[in-house]
Amino acid sequence: MNAIPTPANPTPRWALITGASSGMGYEFSKLFAQDKINAVLVARNETLLREVAEELKRDYGISTVIAALDLSRPDTPEKLYQIVLDQGLTIDYLINNAGIGFFGPFADSDPTANAGMINLNVAALVQLTRLFVPGMIKQGRGRILNVASLTAYQPGGPGAAVYYASKSFVLAFNRGLAVELKGSGVTTTALCPGAMKTAFETKGGFSRTRLYRFLASDPRTNAEAGYRAMKKGQTAAVPGWISKILAFGGEMPPRRFALWVNKMLLTP
Template structure:
């Protein structure tokens, strides 16, 4: 379940510390790994696809001299977070920066999908995030420093919509969780941020089967994964900590607009649901 890429003792002295990234095998997760490696972090790479993680580990080691500890794990398994933490302890790894990035969407309405699929989704998107934060924060408190980024979404700020029923709800949860953890951690030197991107080029829409639909959106609505990752890291590592970080001016404007006129956000959501969502009758 694990594999390590070594570097010299001299390089160890210059390491910023260890960062753990879930969902590291693609999209925003991979972008986070590259950005963290460029900043001098060693990495714990967590995802289901071990082959991709090993390829990424080799890339980061070759380009940045990064030590990478690969943990192939499915966060839908309730035992996965505890197993990850136990393996970190066995390896003597103390995590300085936690990036809870793993996530996906479940197409369809709530009653159209079996409960096991929903339960797995909530395990990945909510429960595993809470458990990893709960397990790794005590070490950060003891060391007097640390960073946590919970990858949420602009959807967590907007009104709920038909279909993908639990997605926006789970992202709203992560935003509120991050706000609370930020308050709880700040006196211990811990910065916590909810990163809330909008539409981002990744595999997300291929997995949900909506690539053709969302590809009709104008280019200015799309974000690049590397830009999102850099924005998220700046939120917790930069001079000014941002507890809620929304990359992209267009999305910051939309969140502001929804706060000022929520009725307008509800109308826009209702009109766009069938344009960008996939349902069983489609």
């Protein structure tokens, strides 16, 4: 665990971004930096975090704090919250971006990997939101962006059952929280991108599926869509017209048809 501050920047606003070392998290960090918003960058790889922090400082002149932490561990959210408190920071933007998924038959899956996925995709997101949202409510302002997935609109994912279920949880959680926060000055947005060209598809084994071979999109485009929706206080954002069609179709009856489509898309 490491927390490494850079010299203070006069801009008082801070964003906390999980999964900030690559993919959409890296893109989010640059979007905030362009708006002169300082960043707490969180990921497991300290070397990559240092590189991102140096880039943001050099190119945009913002301040950063890096926290090399594994959010799949149950005690990590509290450790991260304590780092923020120790630095005396007020978080104005919480970006729950870190996530992981695995492709393959559930019966053959690694129970430890499944538990880590649920901890990261669900438990850490909920816990971080619970830790930071009271402060946002107290100050009367704040923006939360929870990265779900296009899969959240689907009835299930044969071959990725736990991953699809975890992202459905994020969308449902975000919907309920958004209603609770109305009138508080704090908003929460679920970003639901489709398949993306990132390390996620390779590490999780999704790259060999039809879904990722033919429908993978760009992380920058999805991050920009989520960033705009968050700033507007929208409850959800589904970037791209193909993804919007798939999201609409996934919620339409009969849902067994969507399950059949998903099985086809998740076939190597």
